[in-house]
Amino acid sequence: MWDTADYRKQYVGVLGSATAQQVIRKNSEAWRSFFAAREDGEDTAPPDYWGNEDEGRELRTYIRNDQYTLETGERSRLEIPVGQDLKDEYGLGYHDRLRLEVAGDPKWKGEQGRLELYYDEVSDTFRAIQPVTVLDSRRDSPLAEESAALDVGANNLVACTTTTGQQYLYEGRDLFARFRETTEEISRLQSKLREGRYSSRRIRRLYRKRTRRRDHAQDALVRDLIERLYDEGVSTVYVGNLTDVLSAHWSAEVNEKTHQFWAYRSFIDRLATTAEEYGIAVEVESEAYTTAECPVCGERDETDRDGDVFRCSCGYEGHADLDASRVFLERQAGTNLEAGSMARPVRLTWDNHNWSEIPHSPERASPNEERTNQSTGDGKLASVGTA
Numbered sequence: 001m002w003d004t005a006d007y008r009k010q011y012v013g014v015l016g017s018a019t020a021q022q023v024i025r026k027n028s029e030a031w032r033s034f035f036a037a038r039e040d041g042e043d044t045a046p047p048d049y050w051g052n053e054d055e056g057r058e059l060r061t062y063i064r065n066d067q068y069t070l071e072t073g074e075r076s077r078l079e080i081p082v083g084q085d086l087k088d089e090y091g092l093g094y095h096d097r098l099r100l101e102v103a104g105d106p107k108w109k110g111e112q113g114r115l116e117l118y119y120d121e122v123s124d125t126f127r128a129i130q131p132v133t134v135l136d137s138r139r140d141s142p143l144a145e146e147s148a149a150l151d152v153g154a155n156n157l158v159a160c161t162t163t164t165g166q167q168y169l170y171e172g173r174d175l176f177a178r179f180r181e182t183t184e185e186i187s188r189l190q191s192k193l194r195e196g197r198y199s200s201r202r203i204r205r206l207y208r209k210r211t212r213r214r215d216h217a218q219d220a221l222v223r224d225l226i227e228r229l230y231d232e233g234v235s236t237v238y239v240g241n242l243t244d245v246l247s248a249h250w251s252a253e254v255n256e257k258t259h260q261f262w263a264y265r266s267f268i269d270r271l272a273t274t275a276e277e278y279g280i281a282v283e284v285e286s287e288a289y290t291t292a293e294c295p296v297c298g299e300r301d302e303t304d305r306d307g308d309v310f311r312c313s314c315g316y317e318g319h320a321d322l323d324a325s326r327v328f329l330e331r332q333a334g335t336n337l338e339a340g341s342m343a344r345p346v347r348l349t350w351d352n353h354n355w356s357e358i359p360h361s362p363e364r365a366s367p368n369e370e371r372t373n374q375s376t377g378d379g380k381l382a383s384v385g386t387a
Helices: 005-015 017-039 084-090 173-191 201-231 252-261 264-277 320-333
Strands: 060-063 069-071 077-080 098-103 115-120 125-130 146-152 156-162 167-171 234-240 281-285 303-306 309-312 317-319 346-350 355-357 382-386
Touching: 005 017, 005 084, 017 060, 146 320, 156 201, 156 320, 167 201, 167 320, 173 201, 173 346, 201 234, 201 264, 201 346, 201 355, 234 264, 234 320, 264 281, 281 320, 309 320, 317 320
Parallel strands: 098 382, 125 382, 146 234, 167 346, 234 281
Antiparallel strands: 060 115, 069 077, 077 098, 115 125, 146 156, 156 167, 303 309, 309 317, 346 355
16 A cells, blocks of 8 residues: 555646546556566566656656546547646636647547546657447447458568458558667667766657657557458457567567567557457467468468568468468468458558558558647647547
8 A cells, every 4th residue: 555645745736636646546556457467477567657758757647537528529629627736827717727629539429437648759749548438229330240360570560361351461661660770879879878877868768759659650550450340340350479479589680570669468458458449359369380371272381481472382472471360360260261252452551640551552541530730829739539
């Protein structure tokens, strides 16, 4: 049990009484979960540290469900309470609240839960995540009975095949190249530190920027993919268990991609959380030999991979990662997909904001979130999503 009275007194003038209590409660939840996992024998890292950005922490707060209002429409806005110290500093009245203009249209409307508000350093945007409770009678889910399987790769982030015959490929080479450039800059700066020093403010900021840029792309990827699978009528997504893969050091570059860039476990958590919003189940299964098995004849020994190209002695040639996701799906769903029934793959690339279909894809993607010029006085935007 923690004594939080001093912390509450310290921040109540900035955050307000109810919000300060929510942050303390969220912190307690995170630590209880950590200690419970350790008691169960799980080797898990302690919760991240929030707070002042200049000291290497993350700017994040939580607003109680009855303490904020969100209005959407032609002039969408979010109003949240602040403490008396901030009201005095900015000339707000006793009953006034902080108002943020909002870009984006929530998917669900219902009984609102605790609001999470944080600053996204990569896109220089304030973001809000709002859980809502929706009555079963108001859900618009299609009859979902299809399945999908994902191959998580080093160059192509995700290759996906569905039992409807649709395939999606999220390309990651450019994204990883930027990740590696930042990694090399971090190494260069570390080499210039005087003896006895291991980091600096600039290095810490580069680490945060690298991580948040990666997380932003992965969050957007998961959201885009799950929305597509939802429209396909998918009820179950199979994803490979990469525990064995992550312990295998194929090469320095592949090791960097799998261990540092991919952050596999965090990706699975994002996937499961987002899929749950859409009523889609995520199952982690072994994907052994899927990258070596021919999807046509089943051969494993007489096959070869050269970059993205997969070749088999039977004469078959195809895309290695998409073929792996197809083999994985057929194995888990107990079905066989005929080559002629497969639609042309939808290929997507990252533009630092959205995953968009590249020109030779059969259909064009619309942006995941409408970016408008609804700026606040300081030029910042607040975007909101529902969970």
